[in-house]
Amino acid sequence: MTEQAPTAPPAARRRASARRRSTPLTIAMLAALAYFLLPLCWLLVASTKSTQDLFNSFGLWFSHTPQLLTNIKATFTQDDGVFVHWLLNTVMYAVVSALGAALLAAAGGYGFAKFRFRGDRAAFNLVLGAIMIPATALAIPTYLLFAKAGLVNTPWAVILPSLVNPFGLYLMRVYAADAVPDSILEAARIDGAGEARIFFRIVLRLLAPGLATVLLFTLVATWNNYFLPLIMLNDPKLYPITVGLSSWAAQAQNGGAGSSSDLLALVVTGSLISIIPLVVAFLLLQRYWQSGLATGSVKQ
Numbered sequence: 001m002t003e004q005a006p007t008a009p010p011a012a013r014r015r016a017s018a019r020r021r022s023t024p025l026t027i028a029m030l031a032a033l034a035y036f037l038l039p040l041c042w043l044l045v046a047s048t049k050s051t052q053d054l055f056n057s058f059g060l061w062f063s064h065t066p067q068l069l070t071n072i073k074a075t076f077t078q079d080d081g082v083f084v085h086w087l088l089n090t091v092m093y094a095v096v097s098a099l100g101a102a103l104l105a106a107a108g109g110y111g112f113a114k115f116r117f118r119g120d121r122a123a124f125n126l127v128l129g130a131i132m133i134p135a136t137a138l139a140i141p142t143y144l145l146f147a148k149a150g151l152v153n154t155p156w157a158v159i160l161p162s163l164v165n166p167f168g169l170y171l172m173r174v175y176a177a178d179a180v181p182d183s184i185l186e187a188a189r190i191d192g193a194g195e196a197r198i199f200f201r202i203v204l205r206l207l208a209p210g211l212a213t214v215l216l217f218t219l220v221a222t223w224n225n226y227f228l229p230l231i232m233l234n235d236p237k238l239y240p241i242t243v244g245l246s247s248w249a250a251q252a253q254n255g256g257a258g259s260s261s262d263l264l265a266l267v268v269t270g271s272l273i274s275i276i277p278l279v280v281a282f283l284l285l286q287r288y289w290q291s292g293l294a295t296g297s298v299k300q
Helices: 010-046 051-056 068-080 082-114 120-131 135-149 156-162 166-179 182-190 195-206 208-223 227-232 241-254 263-294
Strands: none
Touching (some): 010 263, 051 263, 068 263, 082 120, 082 156, 082 195, 082 208, 082 241, 082 263, 120 166, 135 156, 135 227, 156 208, 156 227, 195 208, 208 263, 241 263
16 A cells, blocks of 8 residues: 655645745846946945046945045035035025926816816826926927027026926826815815915815925936036036036046046046935935825725
């Protein structure tokens, strides 16, 4: 009489099958994590090196003579401290654009979600279509319009185009549909509140997580904007960080007037400095923008 080999219980087989399925997913996630973190690690390490060490040492490890503080000091003092102008310009462009775009997106999204008017669906479909148009395709027409208006080479040439955010309007429309109860609006109207007062005193508070999401996305987009300031501005004192560091890099590579052997190291260090405010903004607004993205994903 032959004996049958013992078989694993169903629960153990399910766990083994789950582990086999999760292994490729884990590998893919680790590869994606490395893909996003390696450039950041390189930037952090490279900012501690001189220009010579950038080319003569391993990219992901520190040199024998780290000089991060020296590079930071040189970055802020190069060309009579023009980097400070670039940093302040970037803060102004990004903050004003983010606040304005968030407010306009909230007003538009609330209007599409809670009011019905002739052509509302067609107008909202135009907004959805505008999301698909790349910003670079509109750069030249925008430049021609601003040239006619005499706004080229002014801060408004960077700020005004950034106020229009079709994706932000779409996001706020979805968020307002769920986050703003009709009963609260009706109660406020019965109490005699006007539409403007309802929006600024009630609706904006209810839309705070969505506002934080749009604000953060616009802040990052404007902070990293390169092509629009490049074609709109020709005064180095008005450059944002992206265009300013690019001009330093071109100056170092071309060996033009005012170039320096350490200029590439300053470009790397300036890039590291430029991402610090974005990291801080993400950490401060993390709780709000995560909840803002999640709202509307599940139907009640």
